[in-house]
Amino acid sequence: MSVANRGRQVLESGAEYVREHRRARLGLLVGIPASVLVAFFILPLLTMAWMSFLADMPPAPLTLEHYIRIFTGDTYITVLWRTAVLTVQSTIIVVVLGYVLAYSIARFTKRATIVLLLIILPFWTNYIVRMYALINIFQSGGVLDTVMILVGLANEPSGIMYSHTAVLIGLAYVWLPLATFPFYASLTNMDGDLIDASKDLGAGPIKTFLRVTLPMTKNGVIAGIVLVAIPAFGSFITPALLGGTNVLMVGMVIEQQFAASFNWPFGSALGMVVTVGVVLLIGVGSWLGAGGKLAGGGDE
Amino acid sequence: MSVLTISDLRKEFGDLVAVDDVNFAVDDGEFVSILGPSGSGKSTILRMIAGFETPTAGTIEIEGENVTAAPPFDREVNMVFQSLALFPHLTVAENIGYGLVESGVPEDERRERIAEMLEVVELSGYQDRNIDQLSGGEQQRVALARAIVNEPKIVLFDEPLASLDRKLRQHMQFELQRIQEETGITFLYVTHDQEVAMAVSDRMLVLNDGEMEQLDSVETIYDKPASKFVAQFIGDINLVPASIVEANGTDVTVDSRGNRIHVSDAAGRCVDAVSLEEGADVSVGIRPTGITLGDPDREDVFSVRGEIQNRGYAGDETVYTIDTEYGSFTANTEDRSYDxxxxxxVWWPADEVYLFAPETETASVSDGGGEP
Structure with missing residues (x-):
């Protein structure tokens, strides 16, 4: 009897040991990244939120004046609106081009890895260098003008530099590779038999795309949209270099508040507006991904 | 009337000839299996009929209409895929109704036909389930319903039962036969599993290396295989090298190392083109089920001594592996008394014997084998 009891004791203490130490291991596993997140993400975010309600650089009394300033005058509403328009436009361009690109790689390319490598290659080139390349192309008397006039498509310089179009092309160019990857991943994850099955059941290529391919790759599309829309919304280098002061985006204004005007509280308030907007975007995105339906899923 | 006519169908992938001038016709309401080892081209034939592959040469006619160049969505055939290919983002009803939506069937009728079809496959009330909530067998039924509900001329099966466990597979075989009889739709079933093919089909087409070996009823293919390949692929066969020592028309005596057997209807026992001349070499084939163990209870049998190497149970029968002077023999018998x-x-009578061309020669391929 005592032998049986001892055996059970040993077993129990062994189990307890494993349980405790698994907890400890789990704690370490989650704890380290969690504390990094808290220290370098959550705390700065809270600081920014707090600062956005300060009248001046701390210490200063609390106020709502920055938010009132943002939402009452035309200036910042215009900037926010322009930022939103550019974000939506560039996201649409990137999604359409990126999806077509990813689709053709996934379906019709034998050496997909090499093509994907070529797509990601510009990412290894410095961002500023790529922007200066675009400036060279767009500027008055630049590559674009020269070629257009040479070919006879235009008689005079396009004046595309420092315009809405230049910023839009710049944003689409920069974020296209990033969106292609989630599209490609979701397309290759999809069982090719589903496309055959759809055609076998009488659906042509377009119907098959709308009823099967697009709904099946919905999550990849949403991931791509979120990946592009968020950095596009906050971008400040691209509009600064390609749009100058003609195409002010909210990222540029925030950067100015922190780096030039030293009005950190107002910059923080603008930052909060952007953050809330982006969080809303992600919220809508994950709601769509979880349950909502994208076009073409129903019975048409 | 033939619902499907395949003429000189050929498919090459680069240098590889996947399907080599295949000819056959399937009658309306038939259940035909295409049986062959992997790589024999059976799935390629199916995919050409469905329209997913373009033939290199030859024609495919469905009810007399040449559809060789038609895209898959313009053919009145539906396929049950090996992977089933059910749409995971749609419900059971939406999956089954997919083709009906495309052919413009109004919603009320659609709902009705889906419900009817679910009844046929014994899944009534499953309309709103998601695909991932279904068991493997239920998914098979949905895939079948999705194909049949469109009332196609032919339903093509690409080994959909291969992933099921034995018991469920056997059950689904019966279900397939029942549903085929109920609907009267022509079924064309591709498989490498002779057991499934023999269980379900009216006729079987045996394919080897892209070429047709035989197209016949299940019984004929088993009892009168048209080639050594068919004999070996459909059920096992033991082979003994021998030569003809006496020939009198089709009445011959075969000798193998002193063992003699008298075959009176040799012409009817020949599988390949076998020379029945005196002195000609032949291979004597015997099915494992034709073998008896123990002392022969009659005259004029072929018998050989051996030692039991192995034994295994297959339901009512015991499968023995016996080491003989001719090599390893397989025998299926109800006799369990040996260890x-x-x-x-080991012995067998003359009426269980098949005659093949001798082993050393390459087996001559039957000339197309197309039966009327």
Whole structure:
């Protein structure tokens, strides 16, 4: 009897040991990244939120004046609106081009890895260098003008530099590779038999795309949209270099508040507006991904 | 009337000839299996009929209409895929109704036909389930319903039962036969599993290396295989090298190392083109089920001594592997009285014998084998 009891004791203490130490291991596993997140993400975010309600650089009394300033005058509403328009436009361009690109790689390319490598290659080139390349192309008397006039498509310089179009092309160019990857991943994850099955059941290529391919790759599309829309919304280098002061985006204004005007509280308030907007975007995105339906899923 | 006519169908992938001038016709309401080892081209034939592959040469006619160049969505055939290919983002009803939506069937009728079809496959009330909530067998039924509900001329099956466990597969075989009889739709079933093919089909087409070996009823293919390949692929066969020592028309006596057997209807026992001349070499084939163990209870049998190497149970029968002077023999018998290591006499009568061309020669391929 005592032998049986001892055996059970040993077993129990062994189990307890494993349980405790698994907890400890789990704690370490989650704890380290969690504390990094808290220290370098959550705390700065809270600081920014707090600062956005300060009248001046701390210490200063609390106020709502920055938010009132943002939402009452035309200036910042215009900037926010322009930022939103550019974000939506560039996201649409990137999604359409990126999806077509990813689709053709996934379906019709034998050496997909090499093509994907070529797509990601510009990412290894410095961002500023790529922007200066675009400036060279767009500027008055630049590559674009020269070629257009040479070919006879235009008689005079396009004046595309420092315009809405230049910023839009710049944003689409920069974020296209990033969106292609989630599209490609979701397309290759999809069982090719589903496309055959759809055609076998009488659906042509377009119907098959709308009823099967697009709904099946919905999550990849949403991931791509979120990946592009968020950095596009906050971008400040691209509009600064390609749009100058003609195409002010909210990222540029925030950067100015922190780096030039030293009005950190107002910059923080603008930052909060952007953050809330982006969080809303992600919220809508994950709601769509979880349950909502994208076009073409129903019975048409 | 033939619902499907395949003429000189050929498919090459680069240098590889996947399907080599295949000809056959399937009658309306038939259940035909295409049986062959992997790589024999059976799935390629199916995919050409469905329209997913373009033939290199030859024609495919469905009810007399040439559809060789038609895209898959313009053919009145539906396929049950090996992977089933059910749409995971749609419900059971939406999956089954997919083709009906495309052909413009109004919603009320659609709902009705889906419900009817679910009844046929015994899944009534499953309309709103998601695909991932279904068991493997239920998914098979949905895939079948999705194909049949469109009332196609032919339903094509690409080994959909291969992933099921034995018991469920056997059950689904019966279900397939029942549903085929109920609907009267022509079924064309591709498989490498002779057991499934023999269980379900009216006729079987045996394919080897892209070429047709035989197209016949299940019984004929088993009893009168048209080639050594068919004999070996459909059920097992033991082979003994021999030569003809006496020939009198089709009445011959075969000798193998002193063992003699008298075959009176040799012409009817020939599988390949076998020379029945005196002195000609032949291979004597015997099915494992034709073998008896123990002392022969009659005259004029072929018998050989051996030692039991192995034994295994297959339901009512015991499968013995016997080491003989001719190599390893397989015997299926209800006799369980032998054990590993026992010496035993293995024998078979003349009416269980097949005659093949001798082993050393490459088996001549039957000339198309297309039966009327």
């Amino acid at each position: 590993i290591g026992d010496d035993v006499t």
